Amino acid sequence: MNQSDFVAELSWRGMVHQTTEGLPAHMATPGRVAYAGFDPTADSLTVGNLVSAMLLARLQRCGHKPIVVMGGATGLIGDPSGKSSERQLLDPAQVKKNVAGQRKIFEKLLDFTGPNAAVIVDNAEWLLKMGYIEVLRDIGKHFSVNQMVTRDSVANRLESREQGLSYTEFSYMILQAYDFAHLFKAHGCTVQMGGSDQYGNILSGIDLIRRLSQGEGFGLTAPLLLKSDGTKFGKSESGNVWLSAERTSPYRFHQFWLNASDEEVGKLLRWFTFFDRATIEALEAAQKANPSERAAQKALADAATEMIHGSAEVARAKTAALALFSGDIRALDAQLLAEVTHDLTSTSIAASSLDGDGVALLDFLATTPLAASKREARDFLAAGAVSVNGEKAVADAKLTRADVLHGAVILLRRGKKQWHAVRVADEAAR
RNA sequence: GGGCGGUUACUCAAGCGGUCAACGAGGGCAGACUGUAAAUCUGCUGGCUUAGCCUUCGGAGGUUCGAAUCCCCCACCGCCCA
Structure with missing residues (x-):
């Protein structure tokens, strides 16, 4: 330069x-x-x-x-x-x-x-x-x-x-x-x-x-950085986006940039990456030609995450996203599963309560941050908004031992992006 | 000090004795459609053991079979007069 x-x-x-x-x-x-x-x-x-x-x-x-x-x-x-x-x-x-x-x-x-x-x-x-x-x-x-x-x-x-x-x-x-x-x-x-x-x-x-x-x-x-809809930039669904891993995990940080809208991604590339002009313009052209690829957003997310958290975290964030959004969760190996669930909010459950008929998902949801009350849990289940290990749950679903992945965890999801890990407490430790 | 007006759920804002868990708008959440998007459409938005019940309309009393709605006192806010 x-x-x-x-x-x-x-x-x-x-x-x-x-x-x-x-x-x-x-x-x-x-x-x-x-x-x-x-x-x-x-x-x-x-x-x-x-x-x-x-x-x-x-x-x-x-x-x-x-x-x-x-x-x-x-x-x-x-x-x-x-x-x-x-x-x-x-x-x-x-x-x-x-x-x-x-x-x-x-x-x-x-x-x-x-x-x-x-x-x-x-x-x-x-x-x-x-x-x-x-x-x-x-x-x-x-x-x-x-x-x-x-x-x-x-x-x-x-x-x-x-x-x-x-x-x-x-x-x-x-x-x-x-x-x-x-x-x-x-x-x-x-x-x-x-x-x-x-x-x-x-x-x-x-x-x-x-x-x-x-x-x-x-x-x-x-200039003041505003989102294209005029609202303040830097907030995600879960609040402020921070630059330290303790406050905003690298995975969430990566997701934040990945979710940039088409209108603002060019600006964000200019502001927050060190890519040169030709590179950015090429990314914008690629984005315009094939919007669903989101080439510009991916480049932005990788570059910004690498700048703040390093390349190892970029790789982890991408792996986690792939598993959560398009991968078969049951196919994940134990190591990757642990990485994916590392950032998520979690609730513990005693292994014994999963025996036999197990525990009603409806009741359990209300104890997690995914649903604020039992009535809300009912709404979500009725709307088909809840999935267990990536598979949509029915209203009267039960959580049983068959749902536990690698003997350790059950992954719940509400809506498209709200994940929650249910950690199964080891019986022997009790 | 005197007069008047106000205080309703996340926000704005209707209601002015029963049909009020409370119109409407915004926001939020979810569903469909999608690209983990935007736009659009639909539903939900106090709690529960949900054809019902319980707790809410600034706070405390009262009138009434029944009050967010009427009366009294208190607190806070606004406007006008001194």
Whole structure:
């Protein structure tokens, strides 16, 4: 990749929403330092955060130096941008733990060695040391309240009678601006990147750099990532899609990308893979020519999963999917069965209860997450929504020893994608 | 402080003494069709031992054979006047 084409690279990928003036020329010189901020509100990141993370990763591949700023201090407060209600304040110990968890993910995306080694810093390092009077005197005087209240994020909250805006949140933009100014001085960082909702905060930072250091800062924002139906990206049926295996298994992660719609798969390939333009366009053409093959979705799912979880997990995810969706479950060997069921929710059942007539599926379903109540279980069974080991179950079905696979487990499914493992407890252990 | 209006299931929102487990819309779930999709169509969406029963309509009392619906008190929200 040519070292000078960072902005051009992002442009064809559709990842540029706005840039400040002069940014393309500024980035033409290799070795620039840029940062993006992340809130330590959880011990992991979601695919929503992946947008900013990918900006940093691409930056580094273009010969620049990325800085990850963890909002260890600002996370204690919460950014009002794009939020309609006051944020819960985080406990400092929790923030510390979250910062550590997120660091592990960045280590997969960025190179922390070499001349452009990525750096992770926590704004608690400099913000917590500052005294209140010092902030007011040295930083606050550079901000005009008149200007601050005209910002959309603030104005919306001021108009909303129900929510209001606390002084704490109001001050957030000052702190973020100071982050940029601090990084400019301490790390020679001249560029801040983020989502489009961060543009205002970025401009404040550039302004502060000019006032405090008579220096020049730049900014770049990526478009907000929305699904084609306008809903928020990064949620699946089972909630948020996380980037750590503990929170979202590699199998589910792989499935998330595989289920991308035809309309958005091209965009997702551009944003979240390192494929070049020709490769992506070829995938899109293949997708269009033969939609049911889902070549583009498969390439996307494999590439994204490999990036976050490694190629071994890609193989496992694909094997599991093949077995669950098209394979004969009874034909799986014990090893593969164990892998497939590893991620699923599970319920234990005593082996003895499966003797003779066994246990009524209707009653049992209500004890699993597949059905919230017995009445719901009845509905599902009547609709033919439940299958046992891949075979559709009848309403008065019983679970017996004949259903147990490899002496260990029975696989239940509700609807198309809700799986549940019934683990048969070993009699001898009792 | 005074006057008025409101508080209904995940959300919005009807109901204004029995026919109300509560119209409708959205969302969610399931089925058919499909590509583990979209669109469309159908069903379900308080619980159960399901032709029935039980618990729900801001909270606590009361009137009544019977209340989400009427009365009283309390809490919260909104609008108007001071």
